[in-house]
Amino acid sequence: MLTAGLTAAGCLLFMLLFASFRTLFTLLEDRHSRRRRLGRYAAEEAVQAVRFGWLRPVTVHLEDVLSASGWRMSPGAFWSLAAGLGLCGLAGGALIFQSARSMALLGGMLAALPYSLLRMSLINRQLAARLNFLPAAELFYQCYLVNGSRHVRTALQRMVEERQLPGETQAIFEQLYRQLNIHHDDERTLRRFALSIGHIWADYFSNLLRVALSEGNNIADNLRELIDDMRKARMDDHAERHRLLEIRLANFSPVLFLGVFLTINFRLNSEASTLYYLSDPGGRSMLLNALVLIFASFLMGLYLSRRRM
Numbered sequence: 341m342l343t344a345g346l347t348a349a350g351c352l353l354f355m356l357l358f359a360s361f362r363t364l365f366t367l368l369e370d371r372h373s374r375r376r377r378l379g380r381y382a383a384e385e386a387v388q389a390v391r392f393g394w395l396r397p398v399t400v401h402l403e404d405v406l407s408a409s410g411w412r413m414s415p416g417a418f419w420s421l422a423a424g425l426g427l428c429g430l431a432g433g434a435l436i437f438q439s440a441r442s443m444a445l446l447g448g449m450l451a452a453l454p455y456s457l458l459r460m461s462l463i464n465r466q467l468a469a470r471l472n473f474l475p476a477a478e479l480f481y482q483c484y485l486v487n488g489s490r491h492v493r494t495a496l497q498r499m500v501e502e503r504q505l506p507g508e509t510q511a512i513f514e515q516l517y518r519q520l521n522i523h524h525d526d527e528r529t530l531r532r533f534a535l536s537i538g539h540i541w542a543d544y545f546s547n548l549l550r551v552a553l554s555e556g557n558n559i560a561d562n563l564r565e566l567i568d569d570m571r572k573a574r575m576d577d578h579a580e581r582h583r584l585l586e587i588r589l590a591n592f593s594p595v596l597f598l599g600v601f602l603t604i605n606f607r608l609n610s611e612a613s614t615l616y617y618l619s620d621p622g623g624r625s626m627l628l629n630a631l632v633l634i635f636a637s638f639l640m641g642l643y644l645s646r647r648r649m
Contacts, residue, residue: 404528408535409462410511418454426451438621442628449635456635459642466538468508473537474570476509477545481563489560492552493520512536526553541570594634 402415429450433443484495496517503510512533519529530546544566548559605613617623
């Protein structure tokens with residue numbers, strides 16, 4: 341009996357030691373494998389940074405604009421979309437207009453179309469957010485005081501959970517809170533937040549959050565001064581929004597005039613209009629020139645709107 345018990349105990353001890361060593365070797369191998377993968381990933385990132393270093397500022401800018409606009413698209417997919425539309429424009433210019441100039445104009449216009457729509461989406465979001473940024477700052481100030489003026493992330497969480505802000509402003513602050521908790525780069529997150537609002541007050545607000553997150557300072561007094569300044573400048577903001585509305589109306593007026601002009605011509609003499617505008621190469625070239633000028637005016641309107649923001 342004693343021999344059998346010792347044998348059983350020895351077998352059990354051997355099994356425990358075997359399981360322990362096996363688990364230890366598995367953990368060590370898994371750790372080594374992770375280090376190897378991380379080293380390979382870091383090496384690949386370094387090679388790509390050296391090879392495509394000149395594209396890095398463009399990629400960072402595109403990532404910021406995509407995130408600030410709320411577009412769920414990677415920069416690679418965006419570049420692929422722009423390149424695909426550019427190739428379609430080249431093919432369409434070759435088939436329809438049959439000239440190198442038309443190919444270049446149509447290809448360049450379609451290639452620039454995604455970024456133009458992206459900027460227009462960002463401007464629309466900025467206009468919607470600017471209308472409610474003062475109430476949002478006041479709500480954050482209240483949550484910050486209730487929280488004891490200690491933790492910015494906790495104040496943001498309380499602000500987001502109360503859901504008292506309108507659509508776009510609520511989405512922007514939810515994105516800010518989510519990215520501050522997920523990402524470790526607070527500088528990039530706050531830069532994209534300020535870009536989503538597109539206002540100088542958003543830049544000041546982001547700088548206050550940056551100081552509170554990095555140094556842990558109490559920013560209650562600074563927030564109160566910022567809110568007071570925003571209240572004093574409210575009338576100027578209304579005037580700027582009216583100017584932006586005028587720019588946007590003038591931006592889309594050429595499309596309306598072209599549509600009215602073509603409609604009148606086709607209603608008065610459909611056969612001659614079809615022959616001149618669609619069958620004749622000169623007429624098609626004139627329509628392409630009109631579209632290019634309209635697109636150029638659209639870009640100018642985006643630029644002026646951006647300068648007014």
